[in-house]
Amino acid sequence: MVTSIASVCLSGGLTDKIHACAAAGFDGIEIMDSDLTVAHESPEEIRALCERLGLRIDMLQPFRDAEGVDEDLFADTLRRAREKFRTAQRLGTDLILVCSNAATATVDDDAVTARQLGELADLAAEHGIRLAYEALAWGRFVNDYRHAWRLVQLADRPNLGTCLDSFHILSRGHDPAAIEEIDGEKIFFLQLADAPDLNMDVLSWSRHHRLFPGEGSFDLVTFLTHVLRAGYTGPLSLEVFNDTFRQTDTGRTAAHARRSLTWLADRVATTDSHDDRRIPEAQCPHAVDFVEISGADLSTADHMLEQLGFTFRGSHHRKPVRLWTLGTARLVLDEQDKHETPHLSGIGLSVDDSDRASARAEALGAPPAFRRTHTGDHELRAVASPDGTQVYWNDQPAETWTEEFTGGDDGDSSGAVVDHINLSYPWQDFDEAVLFSTSVLGLDAQASSEVPGPRGLVRSQVMRSPDGVVRVPLNLAPPTAPTPPRHVAISCQDVIGVAERARARGLQFLAVPANYYDDLAARFALDTAFVDRLRRLDLLYDRDDDGEFIHFYTPTLGDVFLELVERRGHYDGYGAPNAPVRLAAQRPAS
Incomplete structure (x- = not known):
């Protein structure tokens, strides 16, 4: 799987975004022209930075309001395009995204639109540039990917293809099945975004509420399956406009984004037998093994649990940790954290295979959590969730670790x-x-x-x-x-x-x-x-x-x-x- 991400997904300056994308493990990046415009670095410096970090520049985007216009305006379109093509050359990318016209289009004529796209592609060819034509969901005359594909076919230029964007297709309720009728070699680029199910105008929905795959209501598994069956072999790229992501930590958001692509590719591989994209299968938990509460002094918690009828099962034989139970509900009080007020610090989950659960977490970029153990202690595999809460996996009976607690009473059979x-x-x-x-x-x-x-x-x-x-x-x-x-x-x-x-x-x-x-x-x-x-x-x-x-x-x-x-x-x-x-x-x- 080759991955990419649009710079618009992240907060910060362009060089900050590039460093974060490389650190998160992306293979490439789409450069948003607005990010480049405000950067102090030249296109050549941006190109050199990406090369040094092993990051491809997959595309410069977007070029807007190009087609479906009168001839005077189209002449100015060619002038604008020529400058963008030169910028793309300086960046070292050969692909530019062309969005369907949403503002200046006045000619609702496929023949005219196809001719203008063809002329634009001819000019791009002089600079060694390919064009990926995308149907915006709010395009004035072209707002359906099937229409955009017909126009690409009518223009019939080798350096003109289409870009498929999951938001523009799924937000309008268009059936993605027809994607399989597109020549895979003419799908020049793929942009992925999820979104919640909202009742609002599609432009506002797109600009403020897109999400990374797996966080919204779109069926991206089916969508991507159609794209791959069409023969697309390019990057899986994220283009997510979201007010929250553009305000949060750049590196953390990039890692979050990369995890979403891994999850999506694995789901598609599961349904479409692409074994090369499989990661260890999810270990659905079948019980909560324990909950851990940490703090410098948890004596008040001890007293409260006793009042609630919990049974004190003992103290850990090596660490300042105590175990209380009510039925099979197990609460671990951990006083090793000397600087924190009481807080929920860990969750133990019972699974069939803790090694596979841990391997899946690693494949999804979740960092392993360190847990100090001594000889004879039961080792629980753990991972740190995004907020720092540790999640433990146990594929053995609870008695394998509860026996480490001594000096308490036997548990009850209350059924809690x-x-x-x-x-x-x-x-x-x-x-x-x-x-x-x-x-x-x-x-x-x-x-x-x-x-x-x-x-x-x-x-x-x-x-x-x-x-x-x-x-x-x-x-x-x-x-x-x-x-x-x-x-x-x-x-x-x-x-x-x-x-x-x-x-x-x-x-x-x-x-x-x-x-x-x-x-x-x-x-x-x-x-x-x-x-x-x-x-x-x-x-x-x-x-x-x-x-x-x-x-x-x-x-x-x-x-x-x-x-x-x-x-x-x-x-x-x-x-x-x-x-x-x-x-x-x-x-x-x-």
Whole structure:
């Protein structure tokens, strides 16, 4: 697989972008003319830098408003083009992107348009330049890739081909199957972008909301399969216009982008038997093995877990680490981090093959995480997620590592399990977290939702294993709001009983306003005594056609808290109507 990326995908100056793309492992780069225009380096210096870093300049882009114009305007088009061709020569690339006319087109005549494209190609040939003609989704007369291909055929020049852009094709709902009817040698370039399903004008959608493959709603696997079956052998290039990516760290975004191409190529290889693009298959987790909370002093967490009815299973025989369990829900308290307030630092996942899971993560560019082990300790393979949270894979029974903890009691058989792990991200990290969850962890993205918080809407994207046993909701904080704390939800069979016993032991839960219970009584026909019991214990309630959900939240310790839940019937949600209550209650006092 040969990869490329448009410079417009990244923040910073052109030389910063070039260095980041090379470091991320891209083979080539598309130079956006606006990036070159504001660069202090000459085209020759940009070319030399790319050569030194082993990065090809695949294309200079874009050349706009070229065809479908009157003859006077077309004469000026040729003048503009001649200067761009000279710039491309100085950069050392032989390919220029020509976008269909979206501004100055006045002649809706294929014969005229094809003739003008042909003349433009003839001029390009004098400079050794090829032209890739692309149908913009908002092009005035040409906005369909099939139309663009017909015009290329009519012009009939050896140095004129087409450029296929997944956004321009899929955003308009065009069927990509006809791509296979295009001569693969005449597909001069391929640009890939994903996007969320939004109801807005296509130009704004394109300029601000494109995403890297695997983060949106486009079926890029089918799209790319059609392109490869047509015989295309050029680079898989990313062209993603996104306000977030153009403000975030250049190197991190480039690595994020490169991971998305690896994921996409692997998905296509899986469906189309291209074994040369395969990486180790995803290891779908079938259980949460443990959750790790780290901090300099976790004695308050010890006390809270005891109040909740967790069993102390002992201290690690070599490290300042303790294990608490409730049923098969295992919480590891790690005090090796001497400079941090309590925070969720690690997630252990049970998989069939930890070596393959680790190898896949490495192929996708996720760095391995160091974990100090001693002779006799069970070694868990680990990887660092984009935000630093460590993910561990275990393909052995939990007893292989829990036996390292001594001095505690035997576990219970309550049937409690980790129900879900709720992770929160600032606006600039959210899309990368979604891609990491799908590509590295093998989780599926569910439909996103939004809940109101005291500082704006919070977007929630649930990632889950195919069987629904492992659930990881990802929450996107509003741009101006602090990132909400993360939490671990434990499912038990009698949450009211757990709450009563914890309250008797002195644990105060997150306080719920009395107005909530008045609203609850109005929404559901609940027994008054039952509502009073919920009120007394600060329990929250939800119900749908499939079942009921009762839950409560502990106080927040640093950046983490716990949630105890009970699912009745076949309730499969997360108590979303109650999320605003929690967010408001957890808001720091001003």
